[in-house]
Amino acid sequence: MKLTLYTDYSLRVLLYLASAPDNNKLIQIKEIAQAYGISKNHLMKVTFHLGKLGYVETIRGRNGGLMLAQEPKEVNIGELVRQTEEDFHIVECFQDHASCVISPHCKLKGVLYQATQAFISVLDQYSLEDLIINKEQLTTLLFPDVESTDGQNKESKQE
Incomplete structure (x- = not known):
């Protein structure tokens, strides 16, 4: 079974927010788009929907951004996938108007x-x-400019 890009991006947004070093800091969509190398416009649609579903809190405006609206332990992956996938018709015969003769x-x-x-x-x-x-x-992967818990940032680790 293959998930849609929409679901993939939804999962990535939540993983990014949950991995943030400071869970009280608002994260901007452009940050997430840059970290994953994906379209900011696509993420805007995804984050809007995640906000409507209650997974993220969205704050609009110049200093706005996103943060998780629920604790990570409260976000069930199966439920998220059911809410972001359009359908689970993996073959044509799952649809109402199946044309297969058998x-x-x-x-x-x-x-x-x-x-x-x-x-x-x-x-x-x-x-x-x-x-x-x-x-x-x-x-470390998603926030390369942030210091790790051992007090070293990416540049000092490379020296």
């Missing part, structure tokens, strides 16, 4: 449905907190 008697449809449910079931077992168990490493 659709009424095909067993593959049931097997693929079970596989999709198993996929989501695994995601349901994880929270955002589980995905940032390696927060220090993520912070």
Whole structure:
């Protein structure tokens, strides 16, 4: 099963916010876009939707930005995926107007449905907190100019 870019970007935004060294500091969309090398315009749509869903708090204006609206342990990955994916029709016969001639008697449809449910079931077992168990490493990658917990920044580590 392949997730849409929309869901991928939604997960990345939440991972970025949860990995921030200072969870009380507002993060701007352009920061996230630069860190991942993705379109700011796409992220604006994603973050707007994440705000409507209650995952992020958005503050508008010159000094505005984003922050997590929930604790990472409260963000269920399976639920997020269900809310950001348009559909789980992995094959044409899952749709209402299937044109496959064997659709009424095909067993593959049931097997693929079970596989999709198993996929989501695994995601349901994880929270955002589980995905940032390696927060220090993520912070080092996503926030290279910030000092690590040992007091060294990226430049002093390279010397």
